[in-house]
Amino acid sequence: MFLKTYINYISLLFLTKEEEKMRIYTVGGFSEVGKNMTVVETGEDAFVFDCGLFLPPIVELEEKEKVYTEKRLRNIGAVPADYMLPAKVKSKVRAIIPSHAHLDHIGAIPYLGYKYKAEVLGTPFTIEVLKKEYDDESIPLRNRLRTVLPNSSYMIQGKHKKYKLDFINITHSTIQTSMLALHTPEGVFLYSNDFKFDNSPILGQKPNYDLLKQVGKEGVKAMVVDSLYSGDDRKTASEKVARSLLEDVMLTTTNEKAGILVTTFSSHIARLKSIVDFGKKLNRQIVFVGRSLNKYVSAAKNVKMCPFSKDIYIASYRRQVEKILKKVNRNRSNYLLVTTGHQGEPHSVLDRIARNQLPFRFNSQDHVIFSSSIIPSEVNIQNRDRLDKKIKKRGVRIFNNVHVSGHAGREDLRDFVDMVNPQHVIPAHAGREKLLPMVELCKEMGYKSGKTVHLMANKKILNI
Numbered sequence: 001m002f003l004k005t006y007i008n009y010i011s012l013l014f015l016t017k018e019e020e021k022m023r024i025y026t027v028g029g030f031s032e033v034g035k036n037m038t039v040v041e042t043g044e045d046a047f048v049f050d051c052g053l054f055l056p057p058i059v060e061l062e063e064k065e066k067v068y069t070e071k072r073l074r075n076i077g078a079v080p081a082d083y084m085l086p087a088k089v090k091s092k093v094r095a096i097i098p099s100h101a102h103l104d105h106i107g108a109i110p111y112l113g114y115k116y117k118a119e120v121l122g123t124p125f126t127i128e129v130l131k132k133e134y135d136d137e138s139i140p141l142r143n144r145l146r147t148v149l150p151n152s153s154y155m156i157q158g159k160h161k162k163y164k165l166d167f168i169n170i171t172h173s174t175i176q177t178s179m180l181a182l183h184t185p186e187g188v189f190l191y192s193n194d195f196k197f198d199n200s201p202i203l204g205q206k207p208n209y210d211l212l213k214q215v216g217k218e219g220v221k222a223m224v225v226d227s228l229y230s231g232d233d234r235k236t237a238s239e240k241v242a243r244s245l246l247e248d249v250m251l252t253t254t255n256e257k258a259g260i261l262v263t264t265f266s267s268h269i270a271r272l273k274s275i276v277d278f279g280k281k282l283n284r285q286i287v288f289v290g291r292s293l294n295k296y297v298s299a300a301k302n303v304k305m306c307p308f309s310k311d312i313y314i315a316s317y318r319r320q321v322e323k324i325l326k327k328v329n330r331n332r333s334n335y336l337l338v339t340t341g342h343q344g345e346p347h348s349v350l351d352r353i354a355r356n357q358l359p360f361r362f363n364s365q366d367h368v369i370f371s372s373s374i375i376p377s378e379v380n381i382q383n384r385d386r387l388d389k390k391i392k393k394r395g396v397r398i399f400n401n402v403h404v405s406g407h408a409g410r411e412d413l414r415d416f417v418d419m420v421n422p423q424h425v426i427p428a429h430a431g432r433e434k435l436l437p438m439v440e441l442c443k444e445m446g447y448k449s450g451k452t453v454h455l456m457a458n459k460k461i462l463n464i
């Protein structure tokens with residue numbers, strides 16, 4: 001009798017303890033580069049961090065199939081597998097919190113967000129881009145969108161208590177990127193998915209090391225961390241290095257009579273600024289062509305983070321595009337073209353120019369500058385190969401990899417772990433092969449695999 005009561009007492013204790021634990025659902029982005037989504041459950045509340053798309057299967061869709069529905073995107077594996085979440089967890093989600101404006105972090109919110117009775121919290125640029133995603137796909141907005149300024153906090157109302165959430169400014173390849181620190185009774189959950197430590201950003205603020213250290217002192221229980229390049233022994237170079245690479249290519253090569261076309265990530269507002277700055281030095285009229293460039297540039301403009309908006313002409317609709325490209329074609333040495341298509345995406349502006357589907361035709365000795373690197377998926381590699389062959393046939397000079405990455409390298413990650421000293425580390429933003437070096441790094445730093453550093457995969461649960 002005594003034993004039975006004792007066992008009951010112990011299991012009751014255990015249950016109470018269990019209730020208080022932090023449970024982390026690694027929904028997506030732990031088996032591939034894309035469809036990032038992590039859910040943190042603590043007590044009576046849960047929080048969604050990121051809800052993005054996996055882009056390669058979308059790129060592969062035929063143009064006529066590009067009417068997206070949740071079902072179609074799910075069938076091709078382009079959205080996170082949030083069906084893994086128990087109904088009781090879904091019902092207690094209090095906020096959806098994208099870390100930045102890249103589609104692999106926000107792109108699935110319009111398709112999955114309605115399932116959660118939760119508001120979406122993001123920096124002004126992130127929310128502005130998200131609004132445009134809803135608009136583009138004509139999806140009704142059913143979640144409240146709320147902006148939180150970089151380096152400020154927001155109090156999220158849980159069932160019975162409030163949670164402080166810090167938006168810690170960090171640098172990456174798009175503006176207003178945040179590390180997110182959720183303060184819970186169990187300690188801080190730090191979501192640091194997509195960042196580099198850039199101490200000379202071209203646009204926006206520097207990383208907020210002070211706040212990161214402060215959060216570290218308070219006690220980080222668990223950290224999800226962008227480990228994509230944890231296997232690269234480097235400190236990722238600053239955006240000022242990319243600017244300098246561009247300067248060399250744009251200002252010190254023989255190009256007076258050439259047509260010059262630059263292509264880069266449409267969301268990379270700092271890079272676009274450098275391109276515009278050098279275009280002005282060349283005394284050329286700067287023309288942006290492509291819908292996604294229009295989308296991100298106007299989002300940046302709306303949040304007053306587009307210092308070059310008066311220096312450019314943007315063409316995104318068919319007639320506008322054809323009209324301006326005719327002019328550029330006749331008088332190419334007066335213009336600088338900035339277009340979409342750096343991954344060789346079919347139907348992008350650069351791809352259509354290469355296929356002779358637009359009124360601008362390449363001449364021999366024209367310059368095409370890829371201020372980008374190939375995102376290494378099979379479909380991108382093939383697309384770029386096809387594109388490069390086509391434009392080389394015309395005698396075009398290609399300048400490749402005029403770019404630096406937006407992701408931290410191994411030595412940044414070492415400094416970061418040291419700075420915030422988390423109890424548990426959860427490597428993210430790639431499949432097993434690219435996450436393993438982060439596990440190794442953490443082991444070097446005294447963590448124990450499976451105990452304090454956790455190699456996860458999609459659709460797994462971690463109790464800590």
Ligand SMILES: [Zn+2]
Nearest residue numbers: 100102172194
């Ligand atoms: Zn990103």
